[in-house]
Amino acid sequence: MQKTICELFAGVGGFRLAFEKNSKDWKTVWANQWEPGRKSQDAFDCYCAHFGKSPNHVNVDIAAVDKSTIPDHNLLVGGFPCQDYSVARTGATGIQGKKGVLWWQIYDVLKTKHPSFVLLENVDRLLKSPASQRGRDFGIILSCFDSEGYSVEWRVVNAAEYGFAQRRRRTFIFAYRNDTRYGTSGEDVPVEEILGKSGFFASTFPIKEIPEIFSTTFESHDIATVSETFQFAFRNTGIMRDGTIFTGESKPVEMEPTLLRDIVQHNVPEKYYLGDKIDKWDYLKGAKKIERTARNGHKYVFSEGPIAFPDPLDRPARTMLTSESTTNRSTHVIEDPDTKRLRLLTPVEAERIQGFDDEWTNTGMSERMRFFCMGNALVVGAVQKMAETMNRIFAMEKDPGAK
Incomplete structure (x- = not known):
């Protein structure tokens, strides 16, 4: 099987970089990146600076793309936002998802191109959204995959627990067509074996034994009905096959993480130091209770706990957000190991x-946009580990006896 990739919501190319670092055999045949509402398409320009300008590197709204024009590919990848995935019935025209919700664009590619494998990334709260109907959104996604003949494995991965420099928790979704060799080879394998040892995520990110596995089935395969009625307590590990969902809470077999101290730069320019702004940062990072008034006049107390100030160098970084480097509670502040003065991260440190x-x-692009792009990105090394597992799967598709 050819190692061909279609990359949606490509950003600055994290998925592609990870796969190409793993093996030069991987070929990205089509990529799309579009930042709505921005005249300057900095992420796309960065992508092309590294991977070249090509008619198959497309900088338009994915909703405007005729999915039949996308080249055939065997692996679809992308990091897509956590949105409201609900659908509404529209009479004779069937069902319709909310406009602008990017999951439906992924679904259109699935229905049109039917790639053998899919690897997606999302925030960890996807499994519990929305608060009013826990698990509905992820249930809709699983139902969509099921309707197109796919099985799905998922895992919430904290990158730092597997040796990387950031405590970034993300939901990864691996889907495979049931008629692939990978799909048929797992038909008789017990769920416990797949989730705990032999599955895509268990073989990539080892875990301890899962103490209990919960299951449910879709009462209906109609996606609108799923949207209206489905609710389930998804745990951080699971699989859906033949319309049945199995899930459990896993704990990692942890690796030694990379520490902030290991990635800091030396001789950093003066502009990154806080100077006399310490009091403002103390307030932002500290615990607080603030009385607020809701729109209906109800008064309540907003409270938040403290964040370490400065960020300890003997731990991995916290999750980096798109607001990194701004005067913001979530921005990292470290004590420079050389000068012992407090400063912000540099763009290179954010990249590391x-x-x-x-x-x-x-x-x-501007320095502000460099941080923004990194806040939107994924942990390249974690995807590299998944690419290694994908190598073995693709080898099996080519040669059933390959290990």
């Missing part, structure tokens, strides 16, 4: 936290 090459985003 995500596992990108130094100066990856130094392609003409």
Whole structure:
């Protein structure tokens, strides 16, 4: 089987970089990146700076793309936002998802191109959204895959627990067509074996034994009915096959993480130091209770706990957000190991936290956008580990006897 990739919501190319670092055999045949509402398409320009300009590197709204024009591919990848995935019945025209929700674009590609495998990334709260109907959104996604003949494995992975420099928890979704060799080879394998040892995620990110596995089935395969009625307590590990969902809470077999101390730069320019702004940062990072008034006049107390200030160098970084480097509670502040003064991270340090090459985003965009792009990115090394597992799966598709 050819190692061909279609990359949606490509950003600055984290998925592609990870797969190409793993093996030059992987070929990205089509990629799409579009930042709505921005005249400057910095992430796309960065992507092209590293991977070249090509008619198959597309900088338009994915909703405007005729999915039949996308080249055939065997692996669909992408990191997509956690949104409201609900659908509404629209009479004779069937069902319709909310406009602008990017999951439906992925679904359109599935229905049109039927790739053998799919690897997606999302935030960890996807499994519990929305608060009013826990698990509905992920249930809709699983139902969509099931309707197209796919099985799905998922795992919430904290990158730091597997040796990386960031405590970034993300939901990864691996789907495979049931008629692939990988799919048929697992038909008689017990769920406990797949989730605990032999499955895609268990073989990539080892875990301890799962103490209890819970299950449920879809009462209906109609996606609108799923949207209206489905509710389930998804745990951080699971599989859906033949319309039945199995899930359990797993704990990692942890590796030694990369520490902030291991990735900091030396001789950092003065502009990154806090100077006399310490009091404001003390307030932002500290615990607080603030009385607020809701729109209906109801008064309540907003409270939040403290964040370490400065961020300890003997731990991995916290989750990096798109607001990194701004005067914001979530921004990292460290004590420079050379000067012992407090400062912000540099763009290169942000790139290292995500596992990108130094100066990856130094392609003409502003420094603020470099941090924004890193806050949107994924941990490259974690995807590299998944790419290694994908190598073995693709080898099995080519040669059933391969290990």
